[in-house]
Amino acid sequence: MKEADAIKLFIGQIPRNLEEKDLKPIFEQFGKIYELTVIKDKYTGMHKGCAFLTYCARESALKAQSALHEQKTLPGMNRPIQVKPADSESRGDRKLFVGMLGKQQTDEDVRKMFEPFGSIDECTVLRGPDGTSKGCAFVKFQTHAEAQAAINSLHGSRTLPGASSSLVVKFADTEKERGLRRMQQVANQLGMFSPMTLQFGAYSAYTQAVRKCSPGCSSNAYLNPMATMAAVQMQQMAALNANGLIATPITPITPSSGTSTPPTIAATPVPALPAPIGVNGYSPVPTQANGQAASETIYANGVHPYPAAYPAAYGLVSQAFPQQATIVTQQHQQPQQQQQREGPEGCNIFIYHLPQEFTDSEMLQMFLPFGNVISAKVFVDRATNQSKCFGFVSFDNPASAQAAIQAMNGFQIGMKRLKVQLKRPKDANRPY
């Protein structure tokens, strides 16, 4: 069916509305297609804008790559289509991150510097939206050995003009490391500046939250919303650090929409977070007897809300921040009428029991981790200018809205718990 030396291609920069049937005509002109798969998010099913393609013949793959790679841009895309061997086709780690470049250096300058060590597949200086160099680059060699040789010779070997320290040459971050980096950025964004603050805030918020969830135990302690968010972040980081994976929750999972769930648990999102891995292997989470039943309920539905919510959410963070920047810019450009954009049906959520002091921007921050926020509005009393303690957040897709609901409904802030649900359509529930 396919040749033994067939190449699996990675196809990038494809519009998210194109499915296999739409893509097929573009590629079959180069030969018989063995397999073509659009890549979708494991949990949300969201189209990731890329695909894998294997031709029956190796030659077809080579022809398609040379004819299409970076040669045309599909409708709605800003960058040209990518057609190249999938990562799974390459052997070993051969991609380098190069830091501490001067801002003036071009792709060609960097290429010249690395050429002596082997054949370079890709060489790109990272640039911001305005085209300014970020002072770093990615260089991909054909083999791991070549990359290693470049590290050995170049790392720390010199300080380029305009750089603040000596040249950095190392293997590029893995996907896992990038995830961690993104979460640290989220933590910073939430105002947690030092590791000490972060640990302290997270621990106290976390223990209070756990106590609150234990039967027969009540805590009236005030939870700083940012410390509470810190707790979420910390648990994520701990889980990732320990396993390289999101830990499977051992504590009760709670379907926020479940009708048969006891109210005390239904409003408790904290156990839906992964079991934190404590320092030195100590886990502060008590395993609760009712946890298993709750978990099974979820799996029976085929939906695992926790892994769905957070990996998906953090996968979107890198998109979420540019989005936030966009919002800020828009406010400057048209301060009079920043549009209240509403997303499509299923993308808009209603949030009640917000802390009195929460503003649009704080609510935005709280929901950014779940996707592209296109609008975040706290409702304010006209007369007093005081928050009415509720608001609306709109995402650009329903999966983000569901992730936000799943993770944040019932989230404890102070003595209250957030109510987070889909915004009702305008015409519904208006009997009077």
Added chain:
DNA sequence: TTTTATT
């Protein structure tokens, strides 16, 4: 000073 994505 870490990217537009890799089942």
